[in-house]
Amino acid sequence: MSDQPRRPRSRPAGKPYRRPQKDPVRILAFEALRAVDERDAYANLVLPPLLRKARERGDFDGRDAALATELVYGTLRRQGTYDAIIAACVDRPLREVDPPVLDVLGLGAHQLLGTRIPSHAAVSATVELARVVLGDGRAKFVNAVLRKIAQRDFDAWVEQVAPPYDDDPEDHLAVVHSHPRWVVSALWDSLGGGRAGIEDLLEADNERPEVTLVARPGRATVDELLREEAAEPGRWSPYAVRLTEGGEPGAVDAVREGRAGVQDEGSQLVALALAHAPLDGPDERWLDGCAGPGGKAALLAALAAERGAVLLASEKQPHRAGLVARALDGNPGPYQVIAADGTRPPWRPGVFDRVLVDVPCTGLGALRRRPEARWRRRPEDLDGFAPLQRGLLRTALESVRVGGVVGYATCSPHLAETRAVVSDLLKQHPETELIDARPLLPGVPALGDGPDVQLWPHLHGTDAMYLALLRRTG
Numbered sequence: 140m141s142d143q144p145r146r147p148r149s150r151p152a153g154k155p156y157r158r159p160q161k162d163p164v165r166i167l168a169f170e171a172l173r174a175v176d177e178r179d180a181y182a183n184l185v186l187p188p189l190l191r192k193a194r195e196r197g198d199f200d201g202r203d204a205a206l207a208t209e210l211v212y213g214t215l216r217r218q219g220t221y222d223a224i225i226a227a228c229v230d231r232p233l234r235e236v237d238p239p240v241l242d243v244l245g246l247g248a249h250q251l252l253g254t255r256i257p258s259h260a261a262v263s264a265t266v267e268l269a270r271v272v273l274g275d276g277r278a279k280f281v282n283a284v285l286r287k288i289a290q291r292d293f294d295a296w297v298e299q300v301a302p303p304y305d306d307d308p309e310d311h312l313a314v315v316h317s318h319p320r321w322v323v324s325a326l327w328d329s330l331g332g333g334r335a336g337i338e339d340l341l342e343a344d345n346e347r348p349e350v351t352l353v354a355r356p357g358r359a360t361v362d363e364l365l366r367e368e369a370a371e372p373g374r375w376s377p378y379a380v381r382l383t384e385g386g387e388p389g390a391v392d393a394v395r396e397g398r399a400g401v402q403d404e405g406s407q408l409v410a411l412a413l414a415h416a417p418l419d420g421p422d423e424r425w426l427d428g429c430a431g432p433g434g435k436a437a438l439l440a441a442l443a444a445e446r447g448a449v450l451l452a453s454e455k456q457p458h459r460a461g462l463v464a465r466a467l468d469g470n471p472g473p474y475q476v477i478a479a480d481g482t483r484p485p486w487r488p489g490v491f492d493r494v495l496v497d498v499p500c501t502g503l504g505a506l507r508r509r510p511e512a513r514w515r516r517r518p519e520d521l522d523g524f525a526p527l528q529r530g531l532l533r534t535a536l537e538s539v540r541v542g543g544v545v546g547y548a549t550c551s552p553h554l555a556e557t558r559a560v561v562s563d564l565l566k567q568h569p570e571t572e573l574i575d576a577r578p579l580l581p582g583v584p585a586l587g588d589g590p591d592v593q594l595w596p597h598l599h600g601t602d603a604m605y606l607a608l609l610r611r612t613g
Contacts, residue, residue, distance in 0.1 A: 159270035159278075163198040165246065168210040169272055172242040175215065175511050182211055183508060205385075214242075214249045215510040216345045219317040221248040223300040228287040240277055243269050247285045252293040262289060308334070316341035321518050322503060329552040329593065336597075343597035348507040350382040351404050352391065353434070356441040357471040358398035367391055374600055375583045376407040378438070397469055402434040403505075405594045405601030406497075409548045410435045412579035412592075413495050414442045416608050419542035425450045426491040428481040428535055429498055431459030433466030436476075439495065444472025451486070452476045482530040488537045493544050496535045498528045498560075500551040504603030507596055521555045528560050536568050539611050544574065547607045552593055557605040561591065570613035576606050 167189050174180045186208065193199040199207070214221070225244050226233050233241065247265035250256045256264075262285045269278035291299070301314035309327070313320040318341055327337045351373065354361045364370060364380040373379020379402075382388070393399035425443050430436040430452035440450040452467065452474065454460040460478040467474055479485050481496065501516050501524065502509060528549070535545045549556050565571055575590040585598045591607040 159275075160267050161271055162264060162268060163193060164203050164207045165210065165264060165268045166271065167193055167199075168207050168214075168246055169239075169242060169268060171207075171211045172214060172246070173239065176238055176242060179515065181509055182215060182511060186211055209254065210246055210249060212347065212510060213253050214245045217249060217253060217317045218245060218510075218514060219319070220297065220300075220314060221245050221252070221317075223314050224248060224252070224288060224296045225284065227296075227300055228284045237277075239273060240269075240281065243273060243281055244284055247281065248288055251285065251289050252296065258289045262286060304334070312337065312341060317345060318506075318513055319516075322513055322516070325503065325553045329554050329557070330595070339597040340595060343595075344506040344513075345510075346507065346596075347385075348403075348596075349600075350385055350388055351402060351407075352380045352382065352388065352394065352399050353402040353407050353438060354378045354380065354393070354399050355437055355470075356445060358441060358469060359393040363393060364391070364399060373404050373407075375580065376404050376411060378411075379404045379407055397466065400434055400437060400466065402438070403508075403602045403604075405504075405599065405604035406434055406550075407438060408580050408583065408594070408601070409497065409546065409604055409606050410438045410442070410495070412576055412606055412608065413493055413544065413546035414439060415579050416493070416544040416546075416574060416576075416610075418492060418544060420492070420540070422446060422492050423448050424491045424493075426486075426494045426535075426538060427452045428484075428494060428496040428531060428538070430454045430463045430476070431456060433463035435495060435497060436463050437466040437470070440467050440470045440472070440474045443474070444470060447472070448492070450474045451491075453479045453481055453484070455480050482527070482534055484534055484538065486538065489540045491539050491543060493546075494535045494539045495546040495548065496531045497548040497550070498524075498531050498556075500524055500528065500549040500556045501553060502550055504550040504552050504594075504605070507602070521553065524556065525560070528556060529563060532560060532564050533567070536564065536571055536609065536611060541611050541613060543611055545571075545609045545611070547609065549605045550602055552595070552603040552605060557593070557607070558591065561607045561609070565609075568611075570611060571609050572612050574608040574610050576608045579608070 171185050171189055174185045175182055190204050250261035251258055266278050266282045269281040297315050302310050304311040309320050309323050313323050330336055352364050354364050361380055369384040371381050371383055373381055388394045388401045425448055427436040427439055431454040436452040443450045452463050454463050457478045460476055464476040501520055502512050506513050532547050539545050573590045576592045577586045577589045586592050594601045594604045
């Protein structure tokens with residue numbers, strides 16, 4: 140081996156090396172997607188602190204934050220479709236492509252196919268991002284793939300990568316509307332009907348939901364919230380206000396002070412229906428048996444206070460019980476928050492007049508807000524939730540007095556989490572009857588044959604909340 144020192148390698152003739160340009164918006168969007176992928180985080184929890192830090196550093200203004208939010212949520216909502224398109228443009232299975240590379244490609248695909256960003260700008264900006272976060276070598280791969288994607292628009296790509304509807308309706312809808320096939324099948328079973336309805340539902344899942352506020356009775360008024368910019372009354376709940384252009388709820392005084400909250404209108408309707416259900420006998424003790432994180436509990440506590448009733452809010456997880464306590468802080472009437480297992484309650488049976496259990500579930504009714512959940516859930520998750528859902532409803536029925544009312548709610552329309560649970564418990568508790576919940580949602584259309592209620596994003600503009608009301612008769 141020679142003792143002579145190595146000569147430095149000279150750069151090939153041509154353009155001098157150019158450092159990649161850092162784009163704070165796309166770097167932040169990439170960081171959010173990596174957190175969702177690596178840590179199983181939810182974008183609605185990851186993104187706000189990232190945006191706040193970017194604003195504090197002076198990197199972002201309002202338009203930058205809006206673009207970063209669109210890039211993250213748009214990429215997650217259409218991930219399944221974009222993956223199918225990317226797969227058609229690479230020479231290896233997607234499982235062999237590094238996840239960070241797939242995240243960059245997904246961001247690029249969304250800019251090309253889901254936004255108005257010009258194609259050349261979408262490609263160049265994404266390649267620059269790849270140079271920063273992946274290195275020059277893999278940036279060349281990203282560049283080659285994106286140039287292939289840019290050759291067609293979204294509709295043309297879908298026509299190529301989705302199987303024909305007549306050959307396989309569920310797989311066609313899964314690719315076109317970016318939902319796992321089993322989720323398409325489950326939603327279709329619950330919704331019923333033909334192609335138009337399920338397509339409307341799947342498309343609604345891919346739309347950005349409005350921010351909906353609730354004016355907590357006795358603490359804030361709808362008129363106060365309507366003074367906010369681009370605020371409109373809710374469609375169905377008398378306490379709801381919609382921020383039609385998004386916005387930052389934390390900037391609203393009443394929200395910041397806890398007198399109002401962010402709460403989907405479907406969630407409000409569930410609480411209101413339970414509160415207004417007819418009772419035989421006294422109306423003094425209310426229970427929210429699955430109270431975390433506190434939205435329904437805060438509304439119920441305020442309604443109970445107006446009648447001189449007391450709410451007990453129970454939540455198994457101590458940190459979530461803390462969120463409930465924060466939501467109820469300042470309630471005008473008496474209440475209590477405890478950390479307790481709702482399937483093994485510390486309270487005596489038969490003591491409550493009204494009981495709500497909004498049970499843990501797959502969350503398939505809130506895919507607008509948590510689009511990544513559709514890719515995490517598996518059919519076998521239903522088996523894990525089933526015993527808990529039945530156990531919580533059983534305890535709720537045992538906790539209510541004769542003549543009292545139980546509300547069973549889920550944020551999933553899956554029949555295994557809704558009617559199947561209620562049907563099983565009615566067989567075990569013949570001293571219980573179903574109440575028609577539909578009259579307790581006045582003005583809300585398309586509530587079906589009853590007596591239970593299933594809300595839908597495409598029909599009601601809410602999450603797909605389910606509610607069954609049961610009265611203990613003996």
